[in-house]
Amino acid sequence: MHFIPEALDAYVVAHSENEPDLLKALTRETYQKILQPRMLSGHYQGRLLSMLSKLIRPKTILEIGTYTGYSALCLAEGMQKEGELHTIDINEELHDFQRKYFDASEYGKQIHQYTGDALAIIPTLETTFDLVFIDADKPNYPAYFHAIIDKMRPNGIILSDNVLWSGKVLEPLQKNDISTEALIEYNTLLKEDPRIETVVLPIRDGLTISRVK
Ligand SMILES: C[S@@+](CC[C@H](N)C(=O)[O-])C[C@H]1O[C@@H](n2cnc3c(N)ncnc32)[C@H](O)[C@@H]1O
Numbered sequence: 001m002h003f004i005p006e007a008l009d010a011y012v013v014a015h016s017e018n019e020p021d022l023l024k025a026l027t028r029e030t031y032q033k034i035l036q037p038r039m040l041s042g043h044y045q046g047r048l049l050s051m052l053s054k055l056i057r058p059k060t061i062l063e064i065g066t067y068t069g070y071s072a073l074c075l076a077e078g079m080q081k082e083g084e085l086h087t088i089d090i091n092e093e094l095h096d097f098q099r100k101y102f103d104a105s106e107y108g109k110q111i112h113q114y115t116g117d118a119l120a121i122i123p124t125l126e127t128t129f130d131l132v133f134i135d136a137d138k139p140n141y142p143a144y145f146h147a148i149i150d151k152m153r154p155n156g157i158i159l160s161d162n163v164l165w166s167g168k169v170l171e172p173l174q175k176n177d178i179s180t181e182a183l184i185e186y187n188t189l190l191k192e193d194p195r196i197e198t199v200v201l202p203i204r205d206g207l208t209i210s211r212v213k
Pocket of ligand 1: 040041064065066068069070071072088089091116117118135137140
């Protein structure tokens with residue numbers, strides 16, 4: 001979704017960091033071989049995730065929704081030298097594709113993949129997080145927040161993708177549209193929870209930054 005005119009959007013991308021070659025290759029192969037390639041974060045949002053991670057310098061990162069590994073590799077760029085990134089996806093068919101690209105990067109040994117339902121896996125992770133990226137199934141966003149909030153370090157950052165859902169969060173709710181319903185609930189939850197402060201960025205499909213107080 002473009003919140004600004006397309007020409008201006010192209011200018012913004014052209015004047016932001018270039019996409020690393022490995023991520024260009026990952027994108028090409030995702031479009032050739034994997035269903036729903038538009039789910040991948042892509043050049044501009046990827047550079048933003050990389051920049052935010054470099055500013056945060058996280059020791060531990062959790063990603064909910066790996067897909068083909070694009071955003072994981074962007075977030076890993078800002079990780080501390082001994083840092084670790086844990087990334088969860090329910091689709092086991094993506095595992096080998098992700099591993100191929102993780103191993104082709106300099107972060108392969110620091111990236112831990114988990115296959116299964118994130119809500120079952122998160123409670124088993126015996127660590128706390130400096131940075132969490134929520135980018136899986138939308139109906140579970142509120143549940144993901146509740147699952148991770150007590151695992152966040154003070155000043156930890158939660159990034160949530162697709163929070164504007166192509167603008168549907170503003171439109172009359174259609175019957176059985178559980179994704180939009182959950183995102184409306186989620187955006188209110190982030191705004192009102194006293195443990196965090198939140199800013200919504202109108203970037204791509206909406207990206208929220210929440211800081212744990
Ligand atoms: C939008 S894609 C993630 C894109 C990725 N973060 C990126 O930017 O390249 C969402 C992913 O969430 C996964 N997913 C959906 N439901 C899930 C669940 N309950 N637990 C874990 N992963 C789930 C899907 O299999 C899909 O790969």
